[in-house]
Amino acid sequence: MTGFFASRWIDAPPNVREAAGLPAGFRASGVRCGIKPSGGRDLGLLVSSEPRTTSAARFTRSGVLAAPVLTCMKRCELSALAAIVVNSGNANAATGRRGLDEAARMQGAGAMVARVPETRVGVASTGVIGVQLEGQLIVSGLAEARDELAEDGDGDFAEAIRTTDAFSKRASLEVQLPSGTVKLAAQAKGAGMISPHFATLLCFVETDAVLEPETADLLLGVCVKRSFDRISVDGQLSTNDSVFLLASGASGVPVAPESEDELRFGEALDALLRQLALLIVADGEGSARVGRVLVSGGDQDGVERVARAVANSPLVKAALNGGDPNWGRIVQAVGAALPGTAPLVLDVWIQGVQVCGGGVGLPFDLAALAEAVSKPEVEYTIDLPGSGAEAEVFFSDLSHEYVRINAEYTT
Amino acid sequence: MTGFFASRWIDAPPNVREAAGLPAGFRASGVRCGIKPSGGRDLGLLVSSEPRTTSAARFTRSGVLAAPVLTCMKRCELSALAAIVVNSGNANAATGRRGLDEAARMQGAGAMVARVPETRVGVASTGVIGVQLEGQLIVSGLAEARDELAEDGDGDFAEAIRTTDAFSKRASLEVQLPSGTVKLAAQAKGAGMISPHFATLLCFVETDAVLEPETADLLLGVCVKRSFDRISVDGQLSTNDSVFLLASGASGVPVAPESEDELRFGEALDALLRQLALLIVADGEGSARVGRVLVSGGDQDGVERVARAVANSPLVKAALNGGDPNWGRIVQAVGAALPGTAPLVLDVWIQGVQVCGGGVGLPFDLAALAEAVSKPEVEYTIDLPGSGAEAEVFFSDLSHEYVRINAEYTT
Numbered sequence: 048m049t050g051f052f053a054s055r056w057i058d059a060p061p062n063v064r065e066a067a068g069l070p071a072g073f074r075a076s077g078v079r080c081g082i083k084p085s086g087g088r089d090l091g092l093l094v095s096s097e098p099r100t101t102s103a104a105r106f107t108r109s110g111v112l113a114a115p116v117l118t119c120m121k122r123c124e125l126s127a128l129a130a131i132v133v134n135s136g137n138a139n140a141a142t143g144r145r146g147l148d149e150a151a152r153m154q155g156a157g158a159m160v161a162r163v164p165e166t167r168v169g170v171a172s173t174g175v176i177g178v179q180l181e182g183q184l185i186v187s188g189l190a191e192a193r194d195e196l197a198e199d200g201d202g203d204f205a206e207a208i209r210t211t212d213a214f215s216k217r218a219s220l221e222v223q224l225p226s227g228t229v230k231l232a233a234q235a236k237g238a239g240m241i242s243p244h245f246a247t248l249l250c251f252v253e254t255d256a257v258l259e260p261e262t263a264d265l266l267l268g269v270c271v272k273r274s275f276d277r278i279s280v281d282g283q284l285s286t287n288d289s290v291f292l293l294a295s296g297a298s299g300v301p302v303a304p305e306s307e308d309e310l311r312f313g314e315a316l317d318a319l320l321r322q323l324a325l326l327i328v329a330d331g332e333g334s335a336r337v338g339r340v341l342v343s344g345g346d347q348d349g350v351e352r353v354a355r356a357v358a359n360s361p362l363v364k365a366a367l368n369g370g371d372p373n374w375g376r377i378v379q380a381v382g383a384a385l386p387g388t389a390p391l392v393l394d395v396w397i398q399g400v401q402v403c404g405g406g407v408g409l410p411f412d413l414a415a416l417a418e419a420v421s422k423p424e425v426e427y428t429i430d431l432p433g434s435g436a437e438a439e440v441f442f443s444d445l446s447h448e449y450v451r452i453n454a455e456y457t458t
Numbered sequence: 459m460t461g462f463f464a465s466r467w468i469d470a471p472p473n474v475r476e477a478a479g480l481p482a483g484f485r486a487s488g489v490r491c492g493i494k495p496s497g498g499r500d501l502g503l504l505v506s507s508e509p510r511t512t513s514a515a516r517f518t519r520s521g522v523l524a525a526p527v528l529t530c531m532k533r534c535e536l537s538a539l540a541a542i543v544v545n546s547g548n549a550n551a552a553t554g555r556r557g558l559d560e561a562a563r564m565q566g567a568g569a570m571v572a573r574v575p576e577t578r579v580g581v582a583s584t585g586v587i588g589v590q591l592e593g594q595l596i597v598s599g600l601a602e603a604r605d606e607l608a609e610d611g612d613g614d615f616a617e618a619i620r621t622t623d624a625f626s627k628r629a630s631l632e633v634q635l636p637s638g639t640v641k642l643a644a645q646a647k648g649a650g651m652i653s654p655h656f657a658t659l660l661c662f663v664e665t666d667a668v669l670e671p672e673t674a675d676l677l678l679g680v681c682v683k684r685s686f687d688r689i690s691v692d693g694q695l696s697t698n699d700s701v702f703l704l705a706s707g708a709s710g711v712p713v714a715p716e717s718e719d720e721l722r723f724g725e726a727l728d729a730l731l732r733q734l735a736l737l738i739v740a741d742g743e744g745s746a747r748v749g750r751v752l753v754s755g756g757d758q759d760g761v762e763r764v765a766r767a768v769a770n771s772p773l774v775k776a777a778l779n780g781g782d783p784n785w786g787r788i789v790q791a792v793g794a795a796l797p798g799t800a801p802l803v804l805d806v807w808i809q810g811v812q813v814c815g816g817g818v819g820l821p822f823d824l825a826a827l828a829e830a831v832s833k834p835e836v837e838y839t840i841d842l843p844g845s846g847a848e849a850e851v852f853f854s855d856l857s858h859e860y861v862r863i864n865a866e867y868t869t
Contacts, residue, residue, distance in 0.1 A: 111793025111817070112800040141789050143818035176786030177819030284794030361772065361856075375587030378552050382522025383695030389523040406522070407554035408588030445772075447858055 070230035070255035072295030076195035077207030080188025082136035091207035092192035102128035103264040107288035113140035114150040126260035130161035149182035160193040205234040227300035229256040237327040258294035274320035279358040345433015356384035358442035368444035370421035394430040481641035481666035483706030487606035488618030491599025493547035502618035503603035513539035514675040518699035524551035525561040537671035541572035560593035571604040616645040638711035640667040648738040669705035685731035690769035756844015765849040767795035775856035781832035
């Protein structure tokens with residue numbers, strides 16, 4: 048299968064094929080409500096017509112939470128969301144009491160157009176931090192968004208959540224389960240080179256499978272940990288990151304706990320979110336390639352810290368951008384992540400070629416390796432002492448464009 | 459006093475004036491031994507002629523330690539060093555058993571030319587990681603280095619430890635103490651924009667004061683914590699960082715524990731190392747300005763993490779490069795450093811102008827602030843809940859040159 052599942056690191060499950068449009072029970076739209084100075088689409092609406100729709104959600108762990116995130120956490124029944132209102136162009140973060148009022152207003156207006164209780168409406172925002180959101184623009188825009196709702200509205204919806212994303216990120220899949228066929232779709236935003244005020248990951252997942260809230264929560268939790276939690280763009284955590292999963296149940300196909308259906312559905316969701324996460328890493332002006340670092344050893348905390356240290360190292364990221372097989376920087380990042388453990392015995396491979404064994408540099412064919420690291424996807428493998436623990440992180444390179452976008456942006 | 463103490467953040471102590479040459483009892487040299495492909499000076503020798511010379515040292519905490527660092531830790535009497543051999547152009551790191559042998563050979567040759575026991579010879583290296591050091595070059599070079607030893611050899615010595623440093627970093631001071639006048643000198647290397655294989659901080663401090671080893675260790679420890687431990691270039695920790703303090707005692711002026719002499723001497727050492735640390739941050743092609751972030755609050759661990767998160771944030775660093783008073787990025791970095799603490803009430807000032815109060819953006823004169831952050835030194839102040847804890851970090855900006863140097867370097 049080609050197309051959406053383009054990365055060599057993602058295996059497309061055999062029971063999945065690409066489809067179009069939203070799963071049964073869902074309609075969506077994306078309109079222009081006047082927040083973005085560019086006049087682009089900036090308001091998305093997603094509605095399920097099924098009363099028994101279940102849901103699950105995950106949010107940023109930042110100590111500074113945007114108003115829509117606080118609103119979701121405090122004023123939503125997160126296991127029974129039936130509608131989502133999302134805007135781009137303004138993050139509604141660092142906006143205090145007034146920001147919370149505007150997020151509540153957004154939620155209330157969403158409840159009216161979706162004809163569900165307020166507690167069943169999730170809200171999300173992405174854009175500039177520290178500027179008050181004009182809620183009236185959203186209230187007015189929602190009337191148009193309701194009129195535009197369509198079963199194939201996922202394209203407009205995905206457009207409306209973009210900020211600096213160079214391309215729209217979405218997929219629609221048909222998943223064959225033992226108990227029947229279901230649809231699974233997702234729309235995400237987030238640019239590999241996170242840019243000034245617009246540094247946010249949002250993802251909305253819809254399915255027409257019948258999911259108990261507990262199953263939805265479990266599956267989303269596991270898959271987010273293996274996808275959006277495993278990517279590093281610049282080590283920065285947003286105030287607004289949010290991921291939602293809504294299950295309309297309209298297919299009538301149940302995904303029961305610990306069933307073969309759950310296993311197959313989970314595999315499809317996993318591949319979907321991991322590929323979307325990789326698209327986020329790959330996005331961004333100037334981004335030349337995507338790196339994957341895989342660390343194994345005896346200490347889970349240690350391998351985790353090393354993987355993130357390598358993925359976040361500006362020296363490693365700049366080398367990745369330049370296609371430079373510079374393993375000294377990797378060793379340095381590893382050492383810095385594990386202070387006080389010297390002498391550390393480690394092995395390092397780049398694209399399968401061992402460059403360091405037992406902590407000592409090995410001879411290798413520099414020209415061949417330089418060629419190998421000029422590919423769009425570059426893999427780094429690090430073995431630390433011990434076994435049984437493993438961690439993987441996907442990361443973007445550090446480019447001139449990153450500096451240009453982030454230095455020359457004028458407030 | 460102008461000249462060396464150029465930063466507004468460093469108060470030159472009133473009892474200090476700039477001088478020239480090394481303190482009494484010391485001679486130094488810097489020669490070409492053939493390690494650097496450029497043919498530049500790459501071997502430094504520092505020797506004290508005073509048998510009672512005392513010393514102290516501090517090393518990187520990386521889990522991957524270079525051979526010279528391991529050699530200093532295991533084969534030196536660190537409280538009684540009387541000579542230093544240092545090379546640039548090769549870090550002798552990730553070089554295994556053979557690297558240790560070469561470091562020992564370097565130490566042995568140093569002992570011969572300095573006429574002191576091997577255990578009294580400190581060694582240091584900086585340069586490419588993972589390439590074996592040709593110790594014979596150093597052994598041969600040391601004969602010339604011995605012949606060149608001079609009381610004003612600190613200039614050549616400082617040259618010989620440079621790698622990508624855009625300028626040589628050293629100072630020579632006369633310090634008036636109640637018990638008499640002493641000299642204090644230092645030579646350092648380390649470039650603000652740490653570059654591929656050459657990412658190391660080295661600093662050598664000499665004085666002719668009479669210091670007990672315990673006093674030397676205490677003073678060096680405190681001053682390193684307030685200087686080289688408080689700078690962030692790119693969050694990377696080197697395999698080779700080393701700081702040495704040697705006290706010849708040739709002035710005959712004692713610096714007794716808990717005396718007024720110790721207080722005054724400590725102030726001078728503190729100012730000296732802090733200014734050198736700032737020069738390291740300011741160095742590097744493309745570096746436009748230096749930032750200082752000062753965080754206060756009730757939790758020492760928290761303020762420390764926030765200060766380092768802001769200083770290491772590529773978004774904040776890129777904004778500093780562009781002279782952009784972009785406080786949303788600061789709030790984001792703070793939130794990311796303190797997960798799970800939402801809602802976090804914080805105040806933020808940039809160059810003394812409050813831009814965020816109680817977690818909410820405040821109106822400010824954007825044009826005036828943009829002008830203020832275009833200065834060579836930019837100050838960020840962050841107040842977290844509580845009081846009693848404070849942390850400061852100095853940091854460099856993220857420039858196009860950083861990416862160019864680190865991406866286009868060819869292994």
